[in-house]
Amino acid sequence: MKKLIAFLGCFLIAGSAFSNDKDVIKSTLNEVTVYSQGAQMKHVASYSIKSGITEVSIEGVSANLDVQSLQVKATGNVVIIDTKYTLFYPQPEINPNQGLPVKIVKDMAAITDSLETLAFDLKELQDEIGIYQAAQRIIAMNGAVKGIGKVNDSLLLLKQTVEYYTTKMNEINKKLLALEKKVKEKTKLQQRLQTRYADLENYQNQNYNPKSYLVGTAGWTPLYDIRSDSQTGKISLTYKAQVYQSSGIDWDNVKLNISTNNPFVNKTKPELNAWYIDYYSFKQKNLELNEVAIRGARNIPQAAFNQGYFLNDKKVEDEPAMEADQFTTVVHQLIAAEFKIDLPYSIKSNNEKNLVLIKSSELNTSFKYYAVPKVDPGVYLVAQMTKLDELQLVPASANIFFDGSYIGETYIDPTSMDDTLNLSLGKDP
Structure with a gap:
């Protein structure tokens, strides 16, 4: 791959x-x-x-x-x-x-070798400590030291026994102290190496x-659910996104953000250049003409004017001059919104749509009855929803649910609708 x-x-x-x-x-x-x-x-x-x-x-x-x-x-x-x-x-x-990196891997290998050597050294020290501790117990349990036997019959023998015990025990204690000091030092070194190994293994320096970077093989399409409850008289709007991607990389437990922006749309603002109409009287030998020369806007088709060429009456009738409104482009300046999803998402790179819930909002709604007897004798319940501009909506289809039942579909276009969205909830029985 x-x-x-x-x-x-x-x-x-x-x-x-x-x-x-x-x-x-x-x-x-x-x-x-x-x-x-x-x-x-x-x-x-x-x-x-x-x-x-x-x-x-x-x-x-x-x-x-x-x-x-x-x-x-x-x-x-x-x-x-x-x-x-x-x-x-x-x-x-x-x-x-x-x-x-290779250097870190080599350092980790060296630390591993050092830890193995330290483990053997500590085991050897612990064995020596065990031997000296056993010698202490043997000396302490000796009958002569406890005053059992003939030692009590001779003051000289007792004195020699005490001196031996004191000398030998001091010697053993010093050796044990030195060994325990080495164990402590090697244990500290072992802990430092273990910490260093863990740092290298999870290096984040x-x-x-x-x-x-941007990929063009991904995107999302909006989808809305509008739900009305006759008991509470409230209407809620659920804002959803159908996300798809074929970037070649599976998105595994990523932090997902949904943006209404489109980075691939041209961001250059349009320019409308001024154009001018002037009158010019042209005379030619043996021919009199009263014609209009048109010059100015560079966006006018070249066939309409060229220096040294003029339009005759028949030409003007066939191709009338372009109007100013034909050079005007309506640009909808929508402020992009970005919705940060708190839960991590996993989306496969298979271009299949994955439903992502963006948010759910309770709408500012009022109700009225609507009837057109000439067309339909029935009376319809209409919900009027306002302040939808605060929701950062984009044009999309919306499924309508009334008391948990699906009743149809509508289309929400915040770029063209009025301040109020009228939604018919059905015929009043």
């Missing part, structure tokens, strides 16, 4: 040594913002930067990204010199510590956060 690799050149300001290492690290997708067309995907990758200039390859990003949208940032005392991307066929992985 093809994988997209972003090559990062980083310079560590505090360092002076030069490095030519090239390391490959993995990135993790942790946040996605889905637009009406396209999606922004953010990855995080961790790497231990060494002094000098280092080239780093970050893999695991989508092969469908928009190259112009690629952004890479770093934390810590580093400077990103350049970024680029390429596709490559990865070699079989032999490193069990996926996502860790340098985070390229965020590494983000």
Whole structure:
């Protein structure tokens, strides 16, 4: 499978040594913002930067990204010199510590060897301590030391026994103290190495956060549910999104944001240039003409005017001059809203629609009866909903439910509707 690799050149300001290492690290997708067309995907990758200039390859990003949208940032005392991307066929992985640079893996291996050596040293020290403790017990339990036997019959023998006991016990205690001190030192070293190993295993010193880019093979379509309850007289609107994506990467437990923005829509505001109509009297030998020359707006078709050419009466009748309103484009300036979803979502890269609940709101509603006897003798209950502009709605279909029963479908277009949305709930029995 093809994988997209972003090559990062980083310079560590505090360092002076030069490095030519090239390391490959993995990135993790942790946040996605889905637009009406396209999606922004953010990855995080961790790497231990060494002094000098280092080239780093970050893999695991989508092969469908928009190259112009690629952004890479770093934390810590580093400077990103350049970024680029390429596709490559990865070699079989032999490193069990996926996502860790080679240097860190080597350090972890060295620490593992040191921990094994320390474990043997501690075992040896504990064995020596056990031997000396056993010697203490033997001496203490000796009958001569306890005054049992012939030792009581000789003062000299008693004196020799006490001196031996004192000398031997002091000697053993000193050796035990020295051994326990070594055990304590090696135990502290063992704990430090274990902590260091854990830090290397979960290294988070340098985070390229965020590494983000746009993909065009994702998006969402809105869908609404309007529910009315005759008992309470309240109407609620459930705002839902049907999210789809085929970026080539499964979104696994990512932080999902839904945005009404569309980054692929042209953001350049339209310009309406002034155009002018002037009168010109042209005379030619043996021919008299009274004609109108039109010049000005560059958007007028070239066939309509050219320097040195003029329209005759018949031409003007066939192709009338363009009106000013034909050069006017109505642009709806909608403020984009972004809905941050608190729960993590998992969405497969299969282009299937996944329903995401955005929010549910109770609408400001009043009711009235509506009748057109000439067309229908029945009377209809109509709900009038106001202040829908506060919900940041986008044009979409809406399913209507009344007292839990589906009664039909309507279309909500906040760009064209009035301040009030009239919704017919059915005929009053």
